[in-house]
Amino acid sequence: MAVISMRQMLEAGAHFGHQTRRWNPKMKRFIFGERNGIYIIDLEQTLPRVETAYGFVRDLVAGGGTILFVGTKKQAQDPVKSYADKCGMPYVNERWLGGMLTNFETISKRVNKMLEYERMQASGEFDAMIKKEALLLDRELTKLQRNLGGLRSLKKAPDAIFVLDTVKEHIAVTEANKLGIPVVAVVDTNVDPEVVTYPIPANDDAIRSNSLFARVIADAVEEGRFIANKRNPAPAPAVEKTPEEVAEFEAAQAAARDAAAQAQADRDAKLSAARDQSAAASDADRTPASVAASTTGPAANTEQPQTAPAADAADAPVPAGADAQADTEPEAGAEPTEVVDTTVTEAPGNESEAAEVAATTPDSVASDQADATEATADAADAETTPES
Structure with a gap:
């Protein structure tokens, strides 16, 4: 399908040129x-x-390029x-400032x-x-908006420009040619078509004609953007939620x-119960004696003490009453002799303290005890031997 028809161009007056005396x-x-007197x-x-x-x-637009509309x-x-x-493309329709393409860095600073x-005014x-x-x-803001308002979305130099009336916009065409930027333009009978990359021979002085060709370029931009979206589909835009939906x-x-925290707590409780149950079962399977030894310490000694043998009974100390009776009954014909009581009575006290004292007794005390033992043995011999 044709982008434009012959009838549309005829109705827009695109076939009228300039006067014959004003031609190129x-x-x-x-x-x-x-x-x-007018060229057709x-x-x-x-x-x-x-x-x-x-x-x-x-x-160009399908590949991500931008085109600048120019017509002042x-x-x-x-x-x-x-x-x-x-x-959605940038444009210049008030005045072309020298250096908009060749000195784009400075122009971007002004933008x-x-x-x-604008932000200061809005705030x-x-x-x-x-x-x-x-x-x-x-006043400065108004002036900037008038001259640069159409370039607010232009972040870098355009990839092409579309010009209406290249005679009036000769500076823009010259800058584009110097930078190697393609030029798409409507050329009338009074312009030089050789400075334009894609010339469109038509009337550039009629409003209807300019609107027709500007619409054609805008349709090309929209189709190119549609193709780009098909090639690289953009993510779906986030839908803004109302405060009720957010709450x-x-x-x-x-x-x-x-709910997740409660479920985690239930799982922890179940694991703890299972762990306690397994520990109780393992304790039940263990030996009772080992359990008692490990839990209550060494068992108490409940056995009755054994009786000393007869030999030990002879060595047992004689009670004090029996010695006194033996002393009071001397043998016949024997003179009474004095008997020294060598029975050593231990002071009442704790057995553990006695053991500590015995352990800490010096050598002199040990020798005294040995002498006392020998004296006791001599006294016993004296009792059993009668005086001659």
């Missing part, structure tokens, strides 16, 4: 004839060139602005300054300033967290 000989190949443009050559320009712009004369200002805004002023900082200072900034979502998240 290089446009002779695109002139059909002359009528009433050959629209049969315009159709294929419109198709070529359309395909170029479409492929009165017949082109409104079409350029409306169709550039429609397709950023304009955006900063109410202008109202807090002195009246004169706020008035000066407001409901947060409540659901909180309930889910509480």
Whole structure:
């Protein structure tokens, strides 16, 4: 399907050129004839060139490129602005500032300054300033918006430009050619088509004609963007939620967290109970004696003490009463003799303390004890031997 038809161009007056005395000989190949002192443009050559320009712009935008709309004369200002805004491309429709392409870095700084002023105005900082200072900034902002308002979305130099009336926009065309930027333009009978990369022979002085070709380029941009989205589908935009939906979502998240925490607590309780049960079963399977020894310490000695043998009984000490009786009954014919009581009575006390004392007795005490033992033995011998 053709991008544009012959009837549409005829109705828009795209076939009218300039007066015969105002022409460029290089446009002779695109002139059909002359009528009433006005050149008539050959629209049969315009159709294929419109198709070529359309395909170029479409492929450029499909590859991620940008195209700058340029038209500063009165017949082109409104079409350029409306169709550039429609397709989301930058534009210049008030005045072309020298260096917009060749000195793009400086122009971008001015654009950023304009955006900063707009932010200050929106936040109410202008109202807090002195009246004169706020008035000066407001005037500067108005001037920047008029000249650079269409470049707010341009972050780098454009990949191509679309120009209406290359005679008036000769500076833009010169800068583009210097930088090697392709130029798509509507060329009338008074312009040089050799400085344009994709010329479209048509009337550039009629509002309807300019609107027609600006619409064609805008359609090419939209189709190219559609192709780009098909090649690289963009993620679906996030849908903004209402405060009620946000509150409901947060409540659901909180309930889910509480349920997860409760489930974790139940699992921990089950694991703890299973662990305690297995420990009790293992304790029951162990030996009772080993369990008692390990839990209550060494068992108490409940056995009765054994009786001493007869030999030990002879060595047992004689009670004090028996010795006294033996002393009071001397043998016949024997003179009474004094008997020394050598029975050593231990002072009452704790056995453990006695053991400590015995362990800590010096050698002199041990020798005294040995002498006492020998004296006891001699006394016993004296008792059993009668005096001669």
